Amino acid sequence: MDIELRGITKRFGPVTANEDVNLSIRSGEVLGLLGENGAGKSTLMNVLCGLYSPTDGEILIDGVPATFDGPGDAIRAGIGMVHQHFMLVPVFTVTENVVLGVERTGRFDHLDLATARAQVHAINDQYGLHVDPDALVENLPVGVQQRVEIIKVLFRSADVLILDEPTAVLTPQEVDDFFQIIKALRDAGKALVFITHKLNEILEIADRISVIRNGRIVGEGLPKDLTRPQLAEMMVGRPVSFDVVKKPFAPGGTLLETRDLTVLRDTDEIAIDHLNLTVRSGEIVGIAGVQGNGQSALIEVLTGLRRATEGQVMFDGQDITRTSVRERHRLGIAHIPEDRQTVGLIKNFTVAENMVLDTYYDARFSRGPRVDWAQVNKVSAGFVRDFDIRTPSVFQAAGHLSGGNQQKLVVARELSRETKLLIAGQPTRGLDVGSIEYIHKRLIAARDEGDGVLIVSSELDEIMALSDRILVMFKGRIVAEYDANAGPVDKSAIGLAMAGAAA
Amino acid sequence: MTDTSMNDLMKAKMIGRSEIEDLIIVPLFAIVAALILGALTMLATNVDLATIGLSYVALLKGSVGSLSAISETLTAAAPLILAGLGLALGFRAGLFNIGAEGQVLMGGMAAVITGFTFTDLPAAILMPMSLLAGALVGALYASIAGWLRVATGAHEVISTIMLNLIAYRLLDYMLRLPFIQKEGRADPISKSVPDAAELPRLLAFIDPNLRVHAGIFLVLVAVAVVYWLLFRSKLGFEFRASGENPQAARYAGMRSGLIIVLAMASAGALAGLAGANQVLGVLGRATPGFSAGIGFDAIAVALLGRSHPIGVLFAGLLFGALEAGGRQMQVDAGVSIDLIGIIQALIIVFIAAPLLVRAVFPWGFRKGSRQTEGGQ
Numbered sequence: 113m114d115i116e117l118r119g120i121t122k123r124f125g126p127v128t129a130n131e132d133v134n135l136s137i138r139s140g141e142v143l144g145l146l147g148e149n150g151a152g153k154s155t156l157m158n159v160l161c162g163l164y165s166p167t168d169g170e171i172l173i174d175g176v177p178a179t180f181d182g183p184g185d186a187i188r189a190g191i192g193m194v195h196q197h198f199m200l201v202p203v204f205t206v207t208e209n210v211v212l213g214v215e216r217t218g219r220f221d222h223l224d225l226a227t228a229r230a231q232v233h234a235i236n237d238q239y240g241l242h243v244d245p246d247a248l249v250e251n252l253p254v255g256v257q258q259r260v261e262i263i264k265v266l267f268r269s270a271d272v273l274i275l276d277e278p279t280a281v282l283t284p285q286e287v288d289d290f291f292q293i294i295k296a297l298r299d300a301g302k303a304l305v306f307i308t309h310k311l312n313e314i315l316e317i318a319d320r321i322s323v324i325r326n327g328r329i330v331g332e333g334l335p336k337d338l339t340r341p342q343l344a345e346m347m348v349g350r351p352v353s354f355d356v357v358k359k360p361f362a363p364g365g366t367l368l369e370t371r372d373l374t375v376l377r378d379t380d381e382i383a384i385d386h387l388n389l390t391v392r393s394g395e396i397v398g399i400a401g402v403q404g405n406g407q408s409a410l411i412e413v414l415t416g417l418r419r420a421t422e423g424q425v426m427f428d429g430q431d432i433t434r435t436s437v438r439e440r441h442r443l444g445i446a447h448i449p450e451d452r453q454t455v456g457l458i459k460n461f462t463v464a465e466n467m468v469l470d471t472y473y474d475a476r477f478s479r480g481p482r483v484d485w486a487q488v489n490k491v492s493a494g495f496v497r498d499f500d501i502r503t504p505s506v507f508q509a510a511g512h513l514s515g516g517n518q519q520k521l522v523v524a525r526e527l528s529r530e531t532k533l534l535i536a537g538q539p540t541r542g543l544d545v546g547s548i549e550y551i552h553k554r555l556i557a558a559r560d561e562g563d564g565v566l567i568v569s570s571e572l573d574e575i576m577a578l579s580d581r582i583l584v585m586f587k588g589r590i591v592a593e594y595d596a597n598a599g600p601v602d603k604s605a606i607g608l609a610m611a612g613a614a615a
Numbered sequence: 616m617t618d619t620s621m622n623d624l625m626k627a628k629m630i631g632r633s634e635i636e637d638l639i640i641v642p643l644f645a646i647v648a649a650l651i652l653g654a655l656t657m658l659a660t661n662v663d664l665a666t667i668g669l670s671y672v673a674l675l676k677g678s679v680g681s682l683s684a685i686s687e688t689l690t691a692a693a694p695l696i697l698a699g700l701g702l703a704l705g706f707r708a709g710l711f712n713i714g715a716e717g718q719v720l721m722g723g724m725a726a727v728i729t730g731f732t733f734t735d736l737p738a739a740i741l742m743p744m745s746l747l748a749g750a751l752v753g754a755l756y757a758s759i760a761g762w763l764r765v766a767t768g769a770h771e772v773i774s775t776i777m778l779n780l781i782a783y784r785l786l787d788y789m790l791r792l793p794f795i796q797k798e799g800r801a802d803p804i805s806k807s808v809p810d811a812a813e814l815p816r817l818l819a820f821i822d823p824n825l826r827v828h829a830g831i832f833l834v835l836v837a838v839a840v841v842y843w844l845l846f847r848s849k850l851g852f853e854f855r856a857s858g859e860n861p862q863a864a865r866y867a868g869m870r871s872g873l874i875i876v877l878a879m880a881s882a883g884a885l886a887g888l889a890g891a892n893q894v895l896g897v898l899g900r901a902t903p904g905f906s907a908g909i910g911f912d913a914i915a916v917a918l919l920g921r922s923h924p925i926g927v928l929f930a931g932l933l934f935g936a937l938e939a940g941g942r943q944m945q946v947d948a949g950v951s952i953d954l955i956g957i958i959q960a961l962i963i964v965f966i967a968a969p970l971l972v973r974a975v976f977p978w979g980f981r982k983g984s985r986q987t988e989g990g991q
């Protein structure tokens with residue numbers, strides 16, 4: 113099935129997200145779609161999958177114009193999309209989520225989950241997805257939830273698959289597996305659109321590449337003719353540096369220390385098992401590990417969102433094991449949460465409101481019981497400008513920002529506070545190369561100013577580029593430690609440790 | 616970036632066509648549709664066209680047609696707005712409080728008791744004190760549900776419904792207690808409050824039958840205070856954040872338990888005020904079920920007003936007008952007052968189902984604007 117987008121324009125009030133876009137998607141091919149945060153990729157794909165109706169332009173399926181009156185129509189036409197932000201029902205099982213909307217019912221309207229379950233199993237086996245069909249989605253780590261979304265689309269036997277930043281939440285090993293799936297689908301004659309910010313990925317898997325900037329297509333080409341720097345420049349409109357420049361390592365005293373820390377998950381399984389770790393001021397500690405090995409619980413317990421069952425957390429010489437979230441903020445701990453959509457911001461709040469989500473009570477922004485909104489708006493506008501957040505105004509709802517710009521909002525809020533320790537989960541997930549460059553600079557600036565920084569990332573390259581010390585987490589323990597300042601660290605050694613080889 | 620672009624960033628968004636459609640056109644059409652369906656209901660029950668016409672004229676006349684009509688509308692609207700504001704506050708904080716009725720009863724009772732107990736006090740003290748007692752007891756009664764939710768996880772919908780039932784029975788019981796029951800009466804009825812506790816009638820100098828009383832000032836103050844609380848204060852920011860996204864509120868260090876109790880208490884204070892407003896402004900004493908369903912109508916008012924203080928003000932006025940007009944309808948055209956209840960309910964159904972309104976009146980809306988365009 114071939115798809116042709118002709119002159120697609122999409123406006124949201126004064127915001128033009130797409131302007132006169134022409135694009136062709138062919139069966140048996142992977143189209144790589146590249147563009148800055150807020151360039152209009154998701155919007156364009158939402159038009160294609162029937163979620164938005166275009167302001168102008170038309171969609172041709174095998175040469176025949178098609179209009180979609182909602183995602184149902186697009187699915188029936190064989191177009192399925194895996195969204196950048198998951199659209200799953202947390203309290204449903206994997207199978208229930210997969211069949212949602214296309215439930216097969218037996219006699220007397222009996223829900224035939226057994227057949228569906230078998231089909232999920234088949235898809236699982238066929239593509240090596242390893243998802244338990246009976247697990248509750250809310251108990252699954254983000255990486256696995258992503259795979260549930262993929263199963264959903266495959267289950268609906270789509271001929272055109274749109275994948276909006278699917279690899280953002282996958283580990284390098286998972287990405288390799290995922291590419292096998294994509295190749296299999298392509299060889300089976302499906303048409304694929306693959307959106308990513310990772311240039312090496314797109315060069316590896318795409319058959320054709322289109323680059324979009326400010327809502328327009330600004331370049332097209334074949335992977336064999338293009339290099340990473342070229343792509344980056346096409347996207348951002350200026351050359352991008354991939355190197356990280358740090359001041360010489362000059363760590364201060366111990367800032368954060370955990371002593372025999374043990375933490376349980378909601379399910380009472382052990383998430384963190386007698387863990388000891390320290391972060392000194394002026395130091396970036398990177399935690400590498402396959403998702404689901406206790407990293408999320410670690411961040412939660414350090415920021416006060418989860419209680420420790422045993423052990424202690426010391427910060428700046430003080431025992432903060434039982435200290436509240438707010439008090440930890442006050443002490444100077446900043447937190448960039450790994451899930452910006454459900455934890456880091458409130459979609460229906462404005463950019464300005466989100467900008468002060470955890471500082472509104474501060475003397476800077478409040479007078480007695482009152483929030484000084486004029487001041488908040490002014491300061492927010494400054495942050496928007498400094499962090500290059502693409503939004504028409506500070507009164508825009510945060511949910512209407514592009515995924516990357518939402519992340520920049522959270523990062524701006526946390527980095528602009530007076531802090532001593534920064535705890536960041538996946539700080540650059542979903543960001544474009546230009547923004548990653550910028551956020552890395554800010555993280556390093558925080559370190560150079562003497563802050564301690566703890567980064568948890570499934571992006572091994574990011575961990576390796578930024579960290580002074582690399583810790584590998586496996587099954588709730590630190591199983592390996594590398595001093596990045598003592599000489600180059602062996603990436604494959606880390607990979608092995610992540611897989612549990614050192615344990 | 617320059618200063619002008621900073622200013623651009625801070626320029627408030629103009630109210631777009633889709634907001635206007637949402638806030639004004641949908642409610643207007645909902646009212647029209649409800650009136651039409653009301654007429655059809657009358658037709659179906661063999662009311663002739665002339666009577667139907669007459670009844671709608673009476674509806675208009677009885678609600679805004681004269682000074683006394685307006686007075687009646689305002690009198691009916693005041694408690695609805697007060698209690699509606701409380702419910703709106705709760706909704707914003709993510710609490711579905713069904714308990715306004717019980718809070719109205721408890722608040723009203725407290726105001727009556729305060730009123731007839733301290734008969735020696737001058738009006739300048741007794742009246743505010745009685746109002747305050749109403750607000751306070753309403754707040755306490757509502758916080759029970761808040762506390763149950765925080766301490767045990769009991770959902771507030773269930774607990775507030777139960778608290779309503781308890782309030783009804785408690786009222787019946789109390790009205791027979793010797794120190795509350797009116798002397799020489801066998802039926803459950805409380806002593807009357809002295810004039811000094813009453814909310815003074817505003818237009819008594821024109822005609823002593825004009826019932827509109829000082830409670831409407833209370834209403835205006837409450838609208839302003841709730842607006843300020845929700846959109847200007849730190850506490851309101853916390854209410855709204857917890858209501859929109861409890862996880863993010865927790866991440867931001869807000870204390871969800873405290874917020875739930877405070878939000879319930881504020882909602883209860885307003886409902887309690889509504890009760891006090893009734894007994895001190897209209898009834899002068901408490902009788903079984905004196906709340907007359909205000910607490911339930913107020914849910915509709917809060918929903919119709921989109922949980923926004925200004926919206927609640929207008930929604931309350933509309934419901935007050937329907938009530939006042941409905942009585943006139945009954946008098947002039949002999950149509951049952953129940954029909955007004957039907958029309959009120961229909962308005963809510965249409966508001967709650969904007970797609971239905973858009974389908975019935977397609978020419979009122981811009982094409983294609985129905986799409987949900989939130990998020991990605």
Ligand SMILES: Nc1ncnc2c1ncn2[C@@H]1O[C@H](COP(=O)(O)OP(=O)(O)OP(=O)(O)O)[C@@H](O)[C@H]1O
Pocket residue numbers: 124127128129147148149150151152153154155156196502503512513514515516517542988989990991
């Ligand atoms: N519902 C909406 N209402 C208003 N503006 C919107 C809406 N959705 C998207 N936009 C705006 O349209 C532009 C394009 O957004 P889009 O989500 O398509 O970007 P993107 O290319 O997917 O970016 P990212 O890589 O960060 O996900 C952005 O400026 C965004 O703020």
Ligand SMILES: [Mg+2]
Pocket residue numbers: 153154155196276514515516991
């Ligand atoms: Mg996007």
